[in-house]
Amino acid sequence: MLAFIIQRIAQSALVLLVVGLVAFSMFSFVGDPIDNMLGQERTQADIDRLRGQLGLDQPFPVQYVKFLGNAVQGNFGISYRQGRPVADILLERAPATLELAAVSGFLAIFMGIGLGVFTAIRREGFAANAIMSLSLIGVSLPTFLIGILLIYLFSVELGWLPSFGRGETVRVGGWTTGFLTESGLKALILPSITLGLYQMTLIMRLVRSEMLEVLRQDYIRFARARGLRERAVNFRHALKNTLVPVITVTGLQLGSIIAFAIITETVFQWPGVGLLFINAIQFVDIPVMAAYLMLISVMFVGINLIVDLLYFSIDPRLRADRTKAH
Amino acid sequence: MSEAILSIRDLTVEIPTRHGILRPVDGISYDIGRGEVLGIVGESGAGKSMAGNAVIGLLSPPARIAKGEIHVGGTRIDHLKGDAMRRLRGKEIGMVFQDPLTSLNPLLRIGDQLTETILAHLDVSRSEAEKRAVAALDEVGIPGARERINSYPHEFSGGMRQRVVIALALCAEPSLIIADEPTTALDVSVQAQIIALLKSLCRNRGTAVMLITHDMGVIAEAADRVAVMYAGKLAELGPVRDVLTTPRHPYTDGLMGSTPLASRGKARLHQIPGAMPRLDALPSGCAFHPRCPYAQDKCSADPGPDLADGNGAACWFPLPHDAKVA
Amino acid sequence: MTDRQLPPDMPIAVKDPSRLSIALQSDFFYTFKRSPVAIISFAVVVIMVLAAIFAPLVAPYNPFDPASLNLMNGFSRPMTPNAFTGDTFWLGTDDQGRDVFSTILYGMRISLFVGAAAVLFAMILGITLGLLAGYVGGWTETIIMRIADVQLTFPAILVAMLIFGIAKGVTPVEHRDQMAIWVLIIAIGLSDWVQFARVVRGATLVEKNKEYVQAARLIGRRSPAIMVRHILPNVLSPVLVIATISLALAIIAEATLSFLGVGAPPTQPSLGTLIRIGQGFLFSGEWWILLFPAATLLALALSVNLLGDWLRDALNPRLR
Numbered sequence: 003m004l005a006f007i008i009q010r011i012a013q014s015a016l017v018l019l020v021v022g023l024v025a026f027s028m029f030s031f032v033g034d035p036i037d038n039m040l041g042q043e044r045t046q047a048d049i050d051r052l053r054g055q056l057g058l059d060q061p062f063p064v065q066y067v068k069f070l071g072n073a074v075q076g077n078f079g080i081s082y083r084q085g086r087p088v089a090d091i092l093l094e095r096a097p098a099t100l101e102l103a104a105v106s107g108f109l110a111i112f113m114g115i116g117l118g119v120f121t122a123i124r125r126e127g128f129a130a131n132a133i134m135s136l137s138l139i140g141v142s143l144p145t146f147l148i149g150i151l152l153i154y155l156f157s158v159e160l161g162w163l164p165s166f167g168r169g170e171t172v173r174v175g176g177w178t179t180g181f182l183t184e185s186g187l188k189a190l191i192l193p194s195i196t197l198g199l200y201q202m203t204l205i206m207r208l209v210r211s212e213m214l215e216v217l218r219q220d221y222i223r224f225a226r227a228r229g230l231r232e233r234a235v236n237f238r239h240a241l242k243n244t245l246v247p248v249i250t251v252t253g254l255q256l257g258s259i260i261a262f263a264i265i266t267e268t269v270f271q272w273p274g275v276g277l278l279f280i281n282a283i284q285f286v287d288i289p290v291m292a293a294y295l296m297l298i299s300v301m302f303v304g305i306n307l308i309v310d311l312l313y314f315s316i317d318p319r320l321r322a323d324r325t326k327a328h
Numbered sequence: 329m330s331e332a333i334l335s336i337r338d339l340t341v342e343i344p345t346r347h348g349i350l351r352p353v354d355g356i357s358y359d360i361g362r363g364e365v366l367g368i369v370g371e372s373g374a375g376k377s378m379a380g381n382a383v384i385g386l387l388s389p390p391a392r393i394a395k396g397e398i399h400v401g402g403t404r405i406d407h408l409k410g411d412a413m414r415r416l417r418g419k420e421i422g423m424v425f426q427d428p429l430t431s432l433n434p435l436l437r438i439g440d441q442l443t444e445t446i447l448a449h450l451d452v453s454r455s456e457a458e459k460r461a462v463a464a465l466d467e468v469g470i471p472g473a474r475e476r477i478n479s480y481p482h483e484f485s486g487g488m489r490q491r492v493v494i495a496l497a498l499c500a501e502p503s504l505i506i507a508d509e510p511t512t513a514l515d516v517s518v519q520a521q522i523i524a525l526l527k528s529l530c531r532n533r534g535t536a537v538m539l540i541t542h543d544m545g546v547i548a549e550a551a552d553r554v555a556v557m558y559a560g561k562l563a564e565l566g567p568v569r570d571v572l573t574t575p576r577h578p579y580t581d582g583l584m585g586s587t588p589l590a591s592r593g594k595a596r597l598h599q600i601p602g603a604m605p606r607l608d609a610l611p612s613g614c615a616f617h618p619r620c621p622y623a624q625d626k627c628s629a630d631p632g633p634d635l636a637d638g639n640g641a642a643c644w645f646p647l648p649h650d651a652k653v654a
Numbered sequence: 655m656t657d658r659q660l661p662p663d664m665p666i667a668v669k670d671p672s673r674l675s676i677a678l679q680s681d682f683f684y685t686f687k688r689s690p691v692a693i694i695s696f697a698v699v700v701i702m703v704l705a706a707i708f709a710p711l712v713a714p715y716n717p718f719d720p721a722s723l724n725l726m727n728g729f730s731r732p733m734t735p736n737a738f739t740g741d742t743f744w745l746g747t748d749d750q751g752r753d754v755f756s757t758i759l760y761g762m763r764i765s766l767f768v769g770a771a772a773v774l775f776a777m778i779l780g781i782t783l784g785l786l787a788g789y790v791g792g793w794t795e796t797i798i799m800r801i802a803d804v805q806l807t808f809p810a811i812l813v814a815m816l817i818f819g820i821a822k823g824v825t826p827v828e829h830r831d832q833m834a835i836w837v838l839i840i841a842i843g844l845s846d847w848v849q850f851a852r853v854v855r856g857a858t859l860v861e862k863n864k865e866y867v868q869a870a871r872l873i874g875r876r877s878p879a880i881m882v883r884h885i886l887p888n889v890l891s892p893v894l895v896i897a898t899i900s901l902a903l904a905i906i907a908e909a910t911l912s913f914l915g916v917g918a919p920p921t922q923p924s925l926g927t928l929i930r931i932g933q934g935f936l937f938s939g940e941w942w943i944l945l946f947p948a949a950t951l952l953a954l955a956l957s958v959n960l961l962g963d964w965l966r967d968a969l970n971p972r973l974r
Contacts, residue, residue, distance in 0.1 A: 017804050028820055142956040144906045146913045147948055150933055158936060165937075220430035227384055227425075228445045228496060229418030238444070242435050254807075261812040268914050269933075283819035283916045291819050302807055317435065318480040 010310050014303040019070075021299040025292035026069045029079075030062070078293035083285050088293045092275055097178050098168055099267070099274030103259045105190055106198035106266075110259065111252060114202040118209025119244075122217065123236055134210075140203040145262060149196040149269035156192060164189045166271040197266040201255045208251055213244045246317050253309030257302040332359035332399075333503050333536035334383065339396035339406075341375070341382050350607040352378040354560035355396070357635075360504070360536040365527060367551030367568065368540045369583070371604050374557040376540045380506045382406075383538070384421050385413040401503055419449040422497035422535075424526070426509040428489035432481035438465075438492050439477035442499055449500040464495040468525060487518035494526060498535070505530060506538045511546060523550045544584065548572055556580045559604060559615035561632070564641040577641035578620045614644070622647075685968050692964040695957040702954055706763040713756035718921075731942065746942040748931065754942060757928055758950050764924040765954070768838050769905040773897055775843030776904075780850025781893065785885065787851065788858025799855070802848040810845040811907055817841035818916050831919040838917050842907050849896050857889040891969045898962035906955050925951040 060068075072078070078088035121130040157165035169185030171178040180186030216222065217240055225239045264276035271277065275294060282290035341353035353375040360366045368376045381387050383398055385408065398406040400420050408416065417423075425431040433441060442461035446452065452460070458477075465473035468491040481489060490510065497505055507526060511519040527550050530537045539551055547554050547568060554571045556564040556579065564577040575581040582600035602619040605611055611618050617627035622645055632642035640646070686692050705712050731746050745754040787795040805813060821837040822830060861867055867884055911917035912926030913933075920927060925947050932944030 017807060020804055028823070031824075138960075139956065142902070142906075142959045143952060144910055144913075144955065146910055147929070147952065150929070150936070150944065150948065154936060154941075220425055220427060221433040223386060224423070224425055224431040224493070224496070225433065226386055226414075227417055227423035228448070229414050229416065229500070230444060230448050231414065234444065234448070239433050239436070243433070246435075257807075258809045261809045264812070264815070265910060265914065279815075280914050280916065283815060283822065286819065286823040288823060291816070295816060298812070299808075306807065318482070 007311070010307060014307055017303055018296075018299055021295060022070050022073065023066065025073075025295050026066050028288055028292050028295075029069070030065070073293075073296055078296070079289040081282075081287055081290050083282070083287045083290070088289045091278065091290070092293060092297060093176070095273060095275045095278050098180075098272060099260065099263050099276055101180060102190065102193055102197060102266070102272060102274060103256075103263055105194040106201070106263075107256050107259050109194060109198035110201035110205055110255065113198075114205025114252075115209050115241075115245075115248070117202075118206040119213060119236070119241060121206070122210045122213035125214065133206075137203045137207055140199060141207075143200075145196060145200055145265045146269050148199055149192070149266060152192045152196055153269070163192050165192070168273060193266050193270045193272055196269065197259060197263060200262070201259055204255060205248070205252055209244060209248055212247055213240055216240045216243045219243070242316070246313070249312050249316065250309055253305050253312070257305045260298060260301055331362055333362055333364075333401060334360040334538065335397075335399040336379075336383070337397045337399075339379065339382060339398060340394045341378050341387065341391055342394040343391045345608070347608055351394075352391070352560050352607060353382060356555075356557070356560075356562045357396075358555055358562070358565060360538060362503075362536060363531055363534040364553065365530065365537040365539055365551045367547035367554040368538060368557060369542060369544065369547055369554060370557035370563075371542060373604060373607075375560040376542075376557050377508050379557075380423070380508050380538060380540050383504075384417055384423050384506055386417075386423075415449070418445055418497075418500045418502065420502050420504065422500070422502035422505045424490075424493055424497045424505065424507040424510045427513040428486055428493050429513065431493050432489060432496075434481055437478055437480055438484075442477070442496060445496055446499050460499065464499040465492070467498075467529065468492070468495040470495075486514055487522065490514060490518075490522050491525065494522070494529070498529060498533075501533065502535065504536045504538065506540070508540045509542070510539070512541070512543070519546070520549070526550070544572070556583065559610060560607070561615065562635060562642060563616065563632075564643075565635055566639050574647075575641075576646040577616075577643045578622050578647060579616050580641070581647055582619075614642075686964075689964055691960055692968075695960040695964070698953060698957040699961060702762060702950075702957075703766060705759055706766045709756075709759040709763045713753075713759045715753040715756045717752040717757045717760060745946045746940075748940075748943045749935070754946050757923065758925070758947055761923050761925045761928045761947060762950060762954070764835065764918055764922055765905055765908055765926070765951070768835060768842070768908045768918070768924065769901055771839045772842035772846065772904045772908070773900045775839060776846040776900060777850050777893065777897055779843065780847035781854050781886070781889075783847065784851035784854025785858055788855040789862060789885075795855075798851065802851055805845075806848055810842075810903070811910060813845040814841040814907055814911060815914075815916060817844050818911060822916075831921055834917065834919045835922060838908060838911065841911075842904050845907070846900055846904065849900065850893060853892045853896060854885075854889050857892070858885050861885045861888055895962065895966045895969055898958065898965050902955050902958040902962055905951075905958065909951050909955075925954075 076089045078092070080086065081088050081091060084091060117133060121133050124130040153165045156163045164185070167189060168180045169187070169189035170183040171180050171186055172182045174182075180190055222235060222240055225235045230239070261276075263272075263274060264280055266272065267274045267276035268280055275297070278290060279294045281287070282294065336359070337357045338355050339353055339357070340351060340355050343350045343352060352373075356375075356379060358366065368379070370376050378387070378391065381391075382393055383400075385405070387393070393406050396406065397404055400416065405413070405416060405420075432438065439458065439461055442464060443454065443457040446457040446460050447454065450457070450460075462473045462477055465477060470476055470488060470491055476484075481492070484492060494510075505526075510526060511522050514522060523546055526537065526539075529535070537550075539546070541547060551568045553566060554564075554568045555562055556571070556577065558579050564571060564575065564580045566576075571580060572584065575584055579600070585600075600619055605615060605618070611628070613626075613628040613630055614620070614623075614632040616632075617623040620627065624645065626644050630644070633644060635642055686696075710716070745758070747753055748757070783798050787798040818837055818841040821833075821841065825833050825837070861884065870884065908917060908924060909926030909929065912924045913930045915930060918924040918927045920931070923931065928947035929944060929951065932947060935941075935943045
């Protein structure tokens with residue numbers, strides 16, 4: 003098992019190195035940082051001095067290692083557009099995105115698994131069929147349209163919920179949270195539904211098809227033949243086996259939530275890192291783009307790693323197979 | 329047979345399809361007494377397993393019991409539904425499936441699977457249930473039961489797993505066991521052990537056994553009486569010695585001829601010409617007549633006669649014939 | 655990460671050689687005729703594609719011809735004569751008096767063009783790399799499939815955004831709007847090649863060791879020729895299924911990018927751009943500027959999606 007974990011960590015590190023290379027290449031080849039940092043009145047001496055300061059006169063691999071070293075220390079350079087350290091901007095914006103993603107992820111996982119199990123158990127029922135048909139539309143509906151639709155319904159027509167922003171936030175240490183105020187919570191509702199809905203649909207459909215597969219297995223028939231209660235058969239026996247394959251996909255979906263937050267944040271003008279990234283693309287703010295890329299990669303790779311470990315704790319066969327190295 | 333544990337009368341299972349109603353089990357009747365092993369033999373598709381599933385109430389829809397009665401321990405059970413039937417499963421009727429590799433939930437320790445079954449049926453404390461689980465494992469001959477109770481299914485060999493399955497089927501002390509091809513998936517070397525185990529356990533407890541198999545060797549070894557099924561009907565029923573040595577139904581005779589059975593001392597194996605008809609294309613009269621070497625006109629017109637008081641052969645011209653038809 | 659599989663909702667397996675041709679001859683059209691969903695979605699897609707291709711002929715106005723615009727016509731309600739000019743527009747007009755119906759037709763043209771071109775690009779790229787990886791093996795394969803793995807770790811839309819951002823940075827400012835459509839095609843295409851490559855590589859690995867390929871090698875046929883002549887026809891049906899589903903995804907991806915303002919520019923608005931513009935009028939009550947492009951996008955994406963679903967089932971007898 004240890005060997006497996008080490009192997010996975012090594013793989014993750016490789017992915018991060020590649021992403022780092024992409025990010026660094028963006029710096030080096032897209033636009034000239036000197037152009038971006040110095041104004042119109044520059045002398046060749048200025049350029050050379052800055053070039054030396056930034057280490058741009060050194061060979062590519064050396065620069066790359068330096069870049070990585072800086073990135074690990076949280077130093078992503080200065081935003082071209084805002085003229086402030088990228089790390090500061092990201093830190094400022096991160097709580098908004100993380101809170102939104104957490105609520106959406108929670109929603110997607112619990113609703114997705116719940117509805118998936120429901121539609122699998124009540125396969126023939128009217129409600130289950132209605133949910134399945136709706137989910138097909140849900141998969142085809144682009145996230146931003148869901149957001150607009152919700153805004154139209156609940157903000158424009160009904161006027162119940164705010165259509166943009168985070169509402170009032172409270173500062174707790176270095177973290178700004180919207181969880182503690184009424185307006186903050188209200189502001190969270192529509193964006194988190196928008197962001198979570200698509201993932202929820204995917205998880206639901208996956209759980210349903212896996213569960214139907216599991217319910218056909220012999221050990222489920224045997225569990226029934228042993229006279230276990232229907233609830234025990236469905237949840238203790240079937241659901242647990244369903245979750246093994248579901249965890250992988252769900253884990254990746256959670257990663258996607260952070261990425262898809264870009265769309266939701268744009269629709270709702272939610273002041274998170276996603277909106278920051280979109281603005282960075284529009285204004286070709288390379289340092290912000292690169293930093294976002296690195297940040298989100300770390301998250302993705304981290305989630306992947308956690309998913310792999312979760313796998314182990316659920317499936318005893320894996321544990322045995324890996325340790326015995328069959 | 330002093331008292332019948334299982335009593336089946338005119339049991340008919342139907343599957344409605346677009347092309348009409350199929351009858352995989354068509355009006356069979358038999359009893360199994362306390363401590364008795366009744367072997368059910370026949371080719372695949374003869375309705376052996378379907379009859380077993382009907383008894384334990386696990387027919388998968390749209391298959392359903394259309395006619396007939398099933399009594400277990402004197403109580404009629406064929407009309408029971410939902411929770412009432414569930415209480416009987418495991419408690420009154422135990423079941424052993426064919427493949428021990430797939431009948432155990434891979435994610436649960438076998439101890440947990442045992443205790444959950446015991447707790448579902450017996451009014452005992454958890455610690456008492458755990459004690460009984462160890463005893464049950466011990467009884468089926470698993471060495472080191474106290475430690476093995478915490479193992480997962482994959483940590484056992486095939487034969488050991490089938491022992492676990494038998495322990496699971498017996499742990500709530502049912503009065504009837506349905507064993508559906510309990511040895512088919514096992515190594516030949518293990519088959520005899522499992523059969524001997526099943527037989528001795530049931531004899532000691534007075535458990536009635538419905539032993540479904542296509543293996544005449546298993547029947548010869550374990551069964552007290554044997555019922556031969558063909559195309560959903562009983563072809564022959566009688567004490568195992570009589571049926572094996574002097575079969576009266578031509579189908580049984582053919583079945584014997586095609587089985588390598590040392591005691592019969594035949595030099596060559598015979599083969600019954602043709603194949604069992606599909607359920608949606610049953611021939612008129614006796615379903616076996618197209619393949620029967622002794623068939624006469626009557627056979628294609630009238631279905632075979634009823635078994636006289638639950639014994640004998642459902643054949644108009646039972647063997648042995650004084651003069652063999654050419 | 656290599657052992658990850660597609661969610662079971664999308665089982666796209668390598669099928670035996672002549673599946674497509676057999677299906678086309680018999681079952682395929684039979685199941686098509688019996689599936690109302692397939693017929694309706696096919697009809698919707700065909701009508702939309704035709705309307706998009708012939709937009710200049712079908713559209714009552716040319717929304718990009720300044721001469722035909724009349725600002726007085728701005729914000730006309732659908733089916734209602736304009737208060738100033740008395741002109742009536744089916745689906746109303748936007749703030750600049752552009753006929754919404756016409757802008758939708760032209761927008762659809764761009765959406766479909768970008769979607770189709772992106773899928774075509776992804777398909778060519780994916781098939782080429784998949785064939786290469788499967789047939790050549792060794793380092794080539796390792797590198798290609800590693801890149802695919804890393805890319806699969808990230809959602810396609812994020813990859814597309816990034817590529818768009820980088821390309822935008824590389825393009826000189828004065829060409830950015832002109833290049834946007836092409837950049838969009840490349841960005842979406844590059845984000846979507848992995849699926850194709852995986853299927854084609856899998857099929858190639860299977861076919862490579864079959865006797866007929868070995869035989870073709872023995873009689874001296876050159877490798878590229880073998881690959882194209884023998885292996886390609888075998889992967890046609892899974893590739894077709896992936897292409898259809900990818901088209902729906904590409905159309906949605908394009909709309910999303912354009913909606914976010916990192917796609918088709920306002921001078922060449924796609925459906926996504928139109929929705930972006932329309933969203934601004936949601937609060938002031940001009941709902942039609944948003945609603946009609948949104949409904950069109952939804953109908954288009956849903957139809958292509960349903961068609962892809964049906965195609966997958968029809969070409970995959972295992973699920974029937």
